[in-house]
Amino acid sequence: MDVNKIRRDFPALNDKETVYFDSACQSLRPQVVLDAMNEYYQHFPACSGRSMHHFAAKVTQKVEDARISLIKFLNAAKKEEIVFTRNTTEGINLVANTLFFKPGDVILITDKEHNSNLIPWQKLCRQKGTILKIVPTHPDGTFDLDAYTKLLDPRVRLVSFGHTSNLDGVTIPAAEIIKLAHQNGSLVMLDAAQSAPHRQLNVRNLDVDFFAFSGHKLMGPSGTGVLYAKYKLLEEMEPFMVGGDTVASSTYESADFLPPPEKFEAGLQDYAGIIGLGAAVEYLQKIGFNAIQKHELELNQAITVGIRAIPGLKFIGPADPALRGGITTFYIDGIDSHRIALMLDQMRGIMCRSGQHCVHSWFHSRGITGSVRASAYIYNTLEEAQLLVDHLIKIRKVL
Amino acid sequence: MFCIVAFIVLSILGIFSAANRRLAKEAMDCVFRRITFRPCNTGFDEKMKAKILGKVIMRSEKLASFINKRFEILAWAFFVIGMAALVMSVRGLVLFYTTGSCNGANSEAFCVFDPTGANNDVSDLGGTCPVVPKTIENLTLEGVDVQSFPTRYANGTGKKIIFIGCYSCDYSRATYPLITKLAKRYNTPLAYLEYPVKLHSDYLNKVGYCAYQQEPYKYYWLFNDAIFAAEKSQIEDQSFIVQTLADLGFDMPKLQACIADPATTTVVESQMEQIRGTNFYGTPTVFIGDEVFVGPKPYRVYAIALKGFFYWLRK
Numbered sequence: 001m002d003v004n005k006i007r008r009d010f011p012a013l014n015d016k017e018t019v020y021f022d023s024a025c026q027s028l029r030p031q032v033v034l035d036a037m038n039e040y041y042q043h044f045p046a047c048s049g050r051s052m053h054h055f056a057a058k059v060t061q062k063v064e065d066a067r068i069s070l071i072k073f074l075n076a077a078k079k080e081e082i083v084f085t086r087n088t089t090e091g092i093n094l095v096a097n098t099l100f101f102k103p104g105d106v107i108l109i110t111d112k113e114h115n116s117n118l119i120p121w122q123k124l125c126r127q128k129g130t131i132l133k134i135v136p137t138h139p140d141g142t143f144d145l146d147a148y149t150k151l152l153d154p155r156v157r158l159v160s161f162g163h164t165s166n167l168d169g170v171t172i173p174a175a176e177i178i179k180l181a182h183q184n185g186s187l188v189m190l191d192a193a194q195s196a197p198h199r200q201l202n203v204r205n206l207d208v209d210f211f212a213f214s215g216h217k218l219m220g221p222s223g224t225g226v227l228y229a230k231y232k233l234l235e236e237m238e239p240f241m242v243g244g245d246t247v248a249s250s251t252y253e254s255a256d257f258l259p260p261p262e263k264f265e266a267g268l269q270d271y272a273g274i275i276g277l278g279a280a281v282e283y284l285q286k287i288g289f290n291a292i293q294k295h296e297l298e299l300n301q302a303i304t305v306g307i308r309a310i311p312g313l314k315f316i317g318p319a320d321p322a323l324r325g326g327i328t329t330f331y332i333d334g335i336d337s338h339r340i341a342l343m344l345d346q347m348r349g350i351m352c353r354s355g356q357h358c359v360h361s362w363f364h365s366r367g368i369t370g371s372v373r374a375s376a377y378i379y380n381t382l383e384e385a386q387l388l389v390d391h392l393i394k395i396r397k398v399l
Numbered sequence: 400m401f402c403i404v405a406f407i408v409l410s411i412l413g414i415f416s417a418a419n420r421r422l423a424k425e426a427m428d429c430v431f432r433r434i435t436f437r438p439c440n441t442g443f444d445e446k447m448k449a450k451i452l453g454k455v456i457m458r459s460e461k462l463a464s465f466i467n468k469r470f471e472i473l474a475w476a477f478f479v480i481g482m483a484a485l486v487m488s489v490r491g492l493v494l495f496y497t498t499g500s501c502n503g504a505n506s507e508a509f510c511v512f513d514p515t516g517a518n519n520d521v522s523d524l525g526g527t528c529p530v531v532p533k534t535i536e537n538l539t540l541e542g543v544d545v546q547s548f549p550t551r552y553a554n555g556t557g558k559k560i561i562f563i564g565c566y567s568c569d570y571s572r573a574t575y576p577l578i579t580k581l582a583k584r585y586n587t588p589l590a591y592l593e594y595p596v597k598l599h600s601d602y603l604n605k606v607g608y609c610a611y612q613q614e615p616y617k618y619y620w621l622f623n624d625a626i627f628a629a630e631k632s633q634i635e636d637q638s639f640i641v642q643t644l645a646d647l648g649f650d651m652p653k654l655q656a657c658i659a660d661p662a663t664t665t666v667v668e669s670q671m672e673q674i675r676g677t678n679f680y681g682t683p684t685v686f687i688g689d690e691v692f693v694g695p696k697p698y699r700v701y702a703i704a705l706k707g708f709f710y711w712l713r714k
Contacts, residue, residue: 338442339449346453398456398463 001291007379009283017349019384024166024194024327024375025353026216029280033219036279040272048271049245059271066278073281074211074228075202081234083227083261084274088193089116091212091227092160094264095189096120098237103129105157108186110135110143112167112362117160117191130157141165141317143172149180156186160210163195167359168317169300169327169375171195178207187233193217197377198296198325200289203228215273220280224273227264234260241266292378296326299376299385303328306389310396316371326376329357335399337370343395350388401444401474402429407481422447497703499696505535519694521681522568522596537678538691544673548590549611551579551620555586558688558705562589563674565596565682566603566626566634570695574683575627577698585705585713591623594674596682606640608667609657610649618647 007013009030012020020028040062046055048063067079076082085091097120101107107121111134121132133156135148152159159181164171178188189210192201197218203211210233215224229237239246239257243266247255257263284292300321307313307330316329331337341354353373356363363370374388409423422443429443448470456463466473491501491510499518501510507519545561562578564571582589595601603626611619625643626634633639645651657663677684685692687704702710 336445339445339452342446342449343453343456346450347457394456394460398452398460398467 001287001295001378003295003379003381006287007381010379013379015349019348019350019380019387021374021376021380021384021388022351022353023197023377023380024169024217024373026222027197027219027377028379029219029221029276030283032283033221033276033279037221037272037276040275047268062275062278063269063271066274069278069281070226073201073285074226075204076228077204078231080260081228081231083229083234083264084269085212085225085227086223086270087214087216087225088191088212089120089225091210091225092116092189092191093120094227094240095158095160095210095212095229095237096124098240098264099158099187099233100236101128101130101157104155105130106151106153106155107132108135108148108151108156108159108161109133110161110172111137111365112141112165112359113160113162114166114191114193115358115360116193117162118361121160131155135161137170140319141168141170142323143170143177145173145176148177152180152184152186154185156181156184158187158189160189161191163190163192164198164325165317166194166327167357167362167373168329169194169324170317171199171323171325174206174208182207194325194327197284198289198292209233215277215280218280218284220277221270221273223270224277226277229260231260234264237264239263239266243267245269287378293325295378296376297322298382299380300324300326300328302382302385303374303376303388306386307392310393313396316368327373328375329371329373331368331371332396332399337372339399340372340392340395344388344391347391347394348387350384350391352388400471400478401447402426402433404474404477404481405443405447406430407485497700497708499692499694499700504690505693518696518700520570521683521694522565522570523681524596524679534680535691535693538684538686538693539677540686542673542676543592545590548592548670549607549615549619549623551589551591552582552586553588555582555588557585557587559686560587560589560701560705561592561686563592563594563677563679563682563684563686565594566607567595567597567631568682569631570681571683572627572631574685574695577701578683578685579624581698581701581705587705592670592674594671594679594682602637603634603640604667604671605658605663606644606654608663608670609654610644612657613649613654618649621647622649 009032010028011031011034012018012028040059044055044058044062046053046059048056048060050056064079067082070076070082071079083091083094085094101124107124107130109117109121109132121130124130125132133151135151136144138144159177161172161177163174174190181188187209189212190208192211192213194217195201196213209230211228213226215226216222242255245268246257246263246266248258249256304315304321308315310332312333313330314333316331317324317327321328332340337354341352344350344352353375355370357371357373376385406423406426406429409419409426413420413423425443432438432440452463452467455466492512494503495501495510495512498504499513500506501512502508505519507516510516540561545559560578560582562575564575578589581587593604593607595604607623610622622644625647629639641651644654679693681693683695685701687701690704692700692704699710706713
């Protein structure tokens with residue numbers, strides 16, 4: 001993989017002072033994605049699937065092409081299993097609001113879920129009397145299969161885990177988890193916001209029931225996302241939001257809903273975004289996930305080795321960078337994480353995330369105020385990793 | 400403490416930049432929380448500290464370390480300096496308003512509101528007298544028989560204005576209309592003490608004296624007003640003076656006789672001696688009550704000395 005060649009695809013990297021290590025929050029976009037979006041606005045800015053004119057035909061075709069790209073990206077069985085959303089959060093909320101739950105049903109999540117995979121379930125518990133149970137992870141952040149197995153019982157209706165943690169980059173053993181859940185009669189949802197951009201996905205091999213991810217973390221446009229779900233489940237689920245484009249017909253008294261995915265895609269969609277998302281997954285597939293993972297590991301190793309000797313620095317997650325994907329999260333006792341991140345930006349334009357990364361529950365339970373997260377992607381170089389290390393060492397000397 | 404310092408500094412910088420205005424608003428929010436005894440949880444101070452350290456560390460790690468360790472102390476120091484500067488600025492502003500100089504009455508030290516020092520310029524006595532130290536401490540009216548000098552609105556009330564001026568001096572010419580306007584506005588006695596700083600206007604001194612002797616009420620003052628209103632080149636021309644006096648209806652032969660009379664010379668020299676006895680060092684010098692102003696001050700300065708800070712409210 002030629003990183004320098006890849007970097008030329010990203011207009012945001014034209015400024016040599018830009019060192020972007022915040023891809024876990026939002027990735028940069030290659031020109032091909034921007035072009036795909038611009039093409040829509042410049043050449044066929046119309047509605048999909050409604051009008052009969054040639055603009056409409058073109059945009060309908062492009063949106064369907066994007067859906068097919070996503071089938072290939074996920075290895076889904078059919079395009080009807082791909083529901084376009086605005087982001088992972090919307091995908092999870094869609095399931096929480098439309099899957100049939102009854103009082104006493106148990107939902108399992110881990111102890112380090114993003115708020116997007118915590119708050120919807122808390123709300124569901126309040127509204128429908130379901131029970132939310134937390135599966136503790138090992139002290140190093142890796143998944144505790146024993147603890148999970150102990151909590152699996154017939155009342156567990158849904159297991160909803162983050163596939164790869166945005167906190168520490170740890171990826172859970174999804175296949176084993178799903179197998180155990182299905183043996184228990186439970187459904188499984190994976191929050192794939194952090195895994196979809198970095199690893200080869202195969203929803204059929206995983207046999208996962210629901211799989212949600214965002215476009216903005218995998219080089220796609222902001223405000224785009226996908227919920228994959230098995231078709232049978234989608235058929236059973238009631239629509240989440242309703243209105244235009246979700247029905248075949250309506251009377252003053254009732255409506256005749258369209259089959260999935262249309263019944264879940266209410267209102268005029270972000271066609272430019274969807275087309276851009278299709279371009280993004282194609283771009284990623286061209287590069288290849290083996291190369292992506294190999295590169296991220298090299299970067300993570302360089303950063304980990306470089307900073308682990310810094311006095312007072314503690315990693316969040318396993319010590320082995322191979323278990324953390326492209327994410328390195330750390331904190332230094334007594335030093336505000338925001339200060340470190342701001343200084344990195346001020347000193348050399350190095351952009352990292354600081355704070356609690358929307359995993360407040362994990363930080364509160366451990367009495368940690370915040371951390372700095374450096375998340376690498378394919379456009380980061382080893383030189384940038386070294387810059388990050390050098391500047392962190394310098395900051396530690398001063399603070 | 401840092402929030403307060405930042406608020407002051409950023410508010411000033413905010414005049415010139417929108418980015419600083421945004422930061423100033425953040426600082427204000429932080430200050431507001433502090434003064435209402437709530438923690439400043441806006442992250443503003445942390446953000447600014449990081450920004451400052453981020454800049455400094457690239458130049459000197461030692462300096463960055465110093466700032467980091469003593470950030471609060473430095474903030475306090477800046478606060479104290481800032482407050483002192485603010486107090487000094489307000490004081491300077493008030494002094495400028497009341498005396499025409501930021502540093503107190505008649506001070507020639509630099510004043511940002513009067514950068515050229517125009518309010519303290521004087522027509523120096525120069526070669527006409529021994530060099531007089533430029534200090535107002537020695538200025539006094541003791542030994543001056545003010546009654547013997549021309550006085551306008553003699554029946555007026557309140558503090559008396561004593562104006563030592565010079566017909567041909569620019570600063571006196573600038574000040575005279577202000578002083579006469581003030582005296583008229585508040586019906587205040589105004590004594591005019593002519594001291595010809597420039598030798599070629601010596602003649603006018605005697606003319607003024609004799610004119611006052613002949614008609615001390617209306618016409619002398621009309622003559623005085625006319626001389627101050629005329630071009631400088633005109634008042635150096637004796638024929639213009641004669642014509643002006645004639646036009647005002649003065650008895651010219653009598654006036655000429657008075658001017659030529661050695662007794663007039665004696666009296667005028669005596670008056671000049673009295674004026675020199677005030678230890679003044681240039682014109683205009685204006686005494687209003689216990690205060691004295693050297694140099695051409697703005698109208699408000701004389702008015703405040705006469706009627707107080709809110710002079711415009713007084714009748």
